[in-house]
Amino acid sequence: MIEPLAVLLALPLAGGLALWALGERESAPEINAAFSGMTFLAAAWLTEGVVSSGPVTALREQFFVDALNVFLVALTAFVAFTTSLFSRPYMRIERDKGRMTLSRLRLYHSMYQVFTFTMLLALTTNNLGILWVAMEAATLATVLLVAVYRTPASLEAAWKYFILCGVGIAQALFGTILVYFAAERVLGAEGNALLWTHLDGVKHQLEPAIMSLAFVFLLVGYGTKAGLVPLHNWLPDAHAEGPTPISAVLSGLLLNVALYSVIRCKVLADGALDSHFAGNLMMGFGLLSVVVAAFFLPRQRDIKRMFAYSSIEHMGIITFAFGMAGPIANFAGLLHMTVHSLVKSAIFFAVGHAAQKAGTQVMDDISGLLKVSPRVGWGLMLGTLAILGMPPFGVFASEFLILTTAMREHAWATPILLLALGVAFAAVFGRVQPMVFGDTALPRLAHPPALIPVFVHLGLGLMLGLYIPPYLAAWYAQAARLLG
Amino acid sequence: MSIQLVNLFASALLLLAFAMLSQRRIVRLINLFALQGVALVASTLTMAYATGQSHLYWSAAINGVLKVIVLPWILHRLIRRLNVKWDIETLINIPMMMLVGIVLVVFAFNLALPISQFSQSIARGTLGIALACVLMSFLMMITRSKAVPQVIGFLSMENGLFFAATSATYGMPMVVELGIALDVLVGMVILGVFMFQIREQFDSLDIHHLEKLREE
Numbered sequence: 001m002i003e004p005l006a007v008l009l010a011l012p013l014a015g016g017l018a019l020w021a022l023g024e025r026e027s028a029p030e031i032n033a034a035f036s037g038m039t040f041l042a043a044a045w046l047t048e049g050v051v052s053s054g055p056v057t058a059l060r061e062q063f064f065v066d067a068l069n070v071f072l073v074a075l076t077a078f079v080a081f082t083t084s085l086f087s088r089p090y091m092r093i094e095r096d097k098g099r100m101t102l103s104r105l106r107l108y109h110s111m112y113q114v115f116t117f118t119m120l121l122a123l124t125t126n127n128l129g130i131l132w133v134a135m136e137a138a139t140l141a142t143v144l145l146v147a148v149y150r151t152p153a154s155l156e157a158a159w160k161y162f163i164l165c166g167v168g169i170a171q172a173l174f175g176t177i178l179v180y181f182a183a184e185r186v187l188g189a190e191g192n193a194l195l196w197t198h199l200d201g202v203k204h205q206l207e208p209a210i211m212s213l214a215f216v217f218l219l220v221g222y223g224t225k226a227g228l229v230p231l232h233n234w235l236p237d238a239h240a241e242g243p244t245p246i247s248a249v250l251s252g253l254l255l256n257v258a259l260y261s262v263i264r265c266k267v268l269a270d271g272a273l274d275s276h277f278a279g280n281l282m283m284g285f286g287l288l289s290v291v292v293a294a295f296f297l298p299r300q301r302d303i304k305r306m307f308a309y310s311s312i313e314h315m316g317i318i319t320f321a322f323g324m325a326g327p328i329a330n331f332a333g334l335l336h337m338t339v340h341s342l343v344k345s346a347i348f349f350a351v352g353h354a355a356q357k358a359g360t361q362v363m364d365d366i367s368g369l370l371k372v373s374p375r376v377g378w379g380l381m382l383g384t385l386a387i388l389g390m391p392p393f394g395v396f397a398s399e400f401l402i403l404t405t406a407m408r409e410h411a412w413a414t415p416i417l418l419l420a421l422g423v424a425f426a427a428v429f430g431r432v433q434p435m436v437f438g439d440t441a442l443p444r445l446a447h448p449p450a451l452i453p454v455f456v457h458l459g460l461g462l463m464l465g466l467y468i469p470p471y472l473a474a475w476y477a478q479a480a481r482l483l484g
Numbered sequence: 485m486s487i488q489l490v491n492l493f494a495s496a497l498l499l500l501a502f503a504m505l506s507q508r509r510i511v512r513l514i515n516l517f518a519l520q521g522v523a524l525v526a527s528t529l530t531m532a533y534a535t536g537q538s539h540l541y542w543s544a545a546i547n548g549v550l551k552v553i554v555l556p557w558i559l560h561r562l563i564r565r566l567n568v569k570w571d572i573e574t575l576i577n578i579p580m581m582m583l584v585g586i587v588l589v590v591f592a593f594n595l596a597l598p599i600s601q602f603s604q605s606i607a608r609g610t611l612g613i614a615l616a617c618v619l620m621s622f623l624m625m626i627t628r629s630k631a632v633p634q635v636i637g638f639l640s641m642e643n644g645l646f647f648a649a650t651s652a653t654y655g656m657p658m659v660v661e662l663g664i665a666l667d668v669l670v671g672m673v674i675l676g677v678f679m680f681q682i683r684e685q686f687d688s689l690d691i692h693h694l695e696k697l698r699e700e
Contacts, residue, residue: 129660136667140674152685156694167622170641181652194657210599237697
């Protein structure tokens with residue numbers, strides 16, 4: 001019998017190799033999209049299996065899919081697929097402009113698939129060590145993707161990204177070593193001592209002193225990858241200087257996977273510590289990220305940088321939500337992860353085409369999008385309203401849940417959160433409004449832009465705000481319970 | 485006997501970390517890195533012999549090949565092809581670095597002390613040294629302004645982490661160690677390619693050129 005999990009992991013890996021082997025050909029974007037599409041189908045197949053018959057383990061428990069990661073697998077495969085669709089016309093236009101060549105596109109497509117593979121591996125592995133390896137591999141794949149234009153700015157961004165994330169992820173490895181150290185005393189020195197399912201079973205016996213230190217290192221390490229302040233410096237540069245499809249998957253997917261690693265570790269730390277230490281730490285980092293990002297937002301001039309800061313802000317909100325813990329906050333955190341990922345990638349799709357049209361990413365030089373291409377303009381406007389938490393979009397629902405929980409349990413944090421959200425709203429909306437409306441003399445794009453992904457994502461974001469299908473709600477609730 | 489040997493190699497590792505912190509010449513930095521690899525392999529072999537853990541022989545072999553032969557070879561080739569072999573880093577204040585290094589060692593020992601008492605490993609006393617090596621490599625990455633020393637700092641940080649794993653727990657599971665080794669190797673190759681791109685753009689490997697992106 002063929003395992004859906006094996007298919008899911010084999011497809012992007014094969015895609016990466018195939019796209020490298022096939023070399024420089026005109027149809028590479030279509031092959032890329034085809035592989036991503038098949039990966040998405042495999043993810044849907046896996047999801048269907050897990051939803052109907054419960055968690056699965058595979059390959060002597062090395063892989064493990066439960067309610068928590070299966071929805072992230074589905075989301076990752078879906079956004080990776082739509083981004084590959086968006087990247088087809090986007091990269092063609094970049095080629096016409098001379099910023100991309102066929103040989104760079106070969107690297108780009110091959111690394112895109114490898115990146116998808118590493119994220120899916122990080123999500124489905126049961127082994128905390130392999131989780132680390134996959135996160136590091138994701139860094140390596142994206143370093144090349146960020147630097148693909150070979151401009152001075154993109155090389156600088158990629159170097160900064162590598163050094164900062166390399167340092168960060170090394171802290172996470174030390175944290176993993178400490179977890180293994182604590183686990184070995186209980187589980188013995190076999191390979192099982194890093195398997196999350198086994199750790200989860202004995203989490204109450206793990207040595208609290210070791211686990212608290214381990215969690216600090218893990219939070220700092222994976223938090224660097226999730227863009228938490230004060231380790232966020234790489235994120236705006238990497239988003240602004242890399243190609244836009246990469247900004248979309250970095251914001252929409254990689255940050256989620258990094259946070260997923262943090263919350264898996266938090267479950268273990270909570271069990272060992274019997275105190276709110278891990279949660280308090282996460283609330284602190286989360287709140288700091290929200291505030292700092294919100295106050296950096298008004299100072300941005302580059303459109304992709306601005307939305308990168310908005311991603312930091314939202315990662316902060318999600319970290320804060322998981323830090324509060326409890327069924328409602330966890331539910332809201334998971335929902336926020338989903339809608340942020342959908343809406344933010346939609347925004348980047350629209351931003352990508354808008355910047356291509358205007359020939360610049362500087363916001364002062366972009367105007368009148370609605371006149372020259374109404375659909376890009378509306379996509380950007382609706383996406384911005386959605387990400388700023390306007391009802392009826394899903395971000396409103398999750399932020400509302402997070403704020404009401406905060407009011408009940410940590411009232412002191414609510415004014416800070418509200419203030420930061422208000423500042424962010426004023427900053428982003430004030431910038432986007434003149435870009436969308438107003439006059440312009442911009443020419444049309446050479447290739448028809450890919451706008452279906454934008455509206456599909458926004459449509460899903462809207463749907464999650466108005467109506468969460470019962471099976472999805474049950475699924476979130478189950479995952480939220482898992483997180484305790 | 486073997487405990488003393490492990491402690492000896494651990495102190496060699498710490499000394500080499502200090503030496504790297506104060507070394508200005510790139511080519512010597514690479515040699516120091518290779519020596520650090522030798523100390524690491526020697527301590528792992530001693531641990532393997534003393535405890536009879538056969539998988540430690542394997543991880544010593546992997547580390548020997550990777551950190552004593554392959555990585556230094558790639559680095560030497562890289563600096564020859566990039567023509568930076570005799571480059572000197574001028575902007576480091578060595579006495580200051582030594583002092584900060586000492587502070588880091590004290591901090592690392594303080595942090596490791598409460599944890600290492602839980603360890604049954606014969607080398608538990610060296611956990612502090614491992615953490616100190618990690619922190620000092622970290623310091624090196626922050627303070628160096630050239631690309632190659634930053635990368636060596638990154639690699640030597642991985643040395644410290646590996647040493648932490650062997651000294652606290654007799655090494656991680658094999659599959660994880662293989663994965664980490666693969667990541668380090670791939671990372672090194674990618675960075676090599678990357679450095680050529682940086683040089684092509686800036687005509688130099690000085691990271692000071694890479695400071696254009698900042699908040700205004």
